[in-house]
Amino acid sequence: MPAKGERVQKGRVVNTVSLLTVIALLVTGAMFVRIRPTADSVAVLSATGISCGGCGSAIERALQAKKGVAAVEVDVNGGRVIVGFDSKMIGPAGISSTVASLGYRNSVADCRSAEQFRKLTGRDPGKGWQSKGCGDSCPLERK
DSSP states (O other), rough: OOOOOHHHHHHHHHHHHHHHHHHHHHHHHHOOOOOOOOOOOOEEESSSSOOBBBHHHHHHHHHTTSSTTEEEEEEETTTTTEEEOTTTOOOOOHHHHHHHTTOOEEEEEEEEHHHHHHHSSSSSSSSSSOOOOOOTOOTTTOO
16 A cells, blocks of 8 residues: 555646646647637728629638638628728738639728728628628529
């Protein structure tokens, strides 16, 4: 039977190893958490070829995967893409090229600070309407 001192020493080792394991797991998990950036700027793109909600969803997914993009809204009927972004991480040109890489011709129609956008629209980017369903020119609607 181990002596009392050996049991205490063994208990400390087990506690230390357990604590280090928990810390390692927390640090590893923290590396995979994606913290959403805060939008300090808003870009409005004028785009052509957005014909349905599927197009809008594809644009939203592609832009939300970009570092620095905080919010995306796609106006299928109006052909506008509104993007709230962190200007230290991405700019309007990078946003525009991402949309163009999906096959949608576009240009930056407007770019302003998030505060100017709030004053103009009364809301934060990403807090407005969402592109759901099909737009007026959707091939699925023509029967």
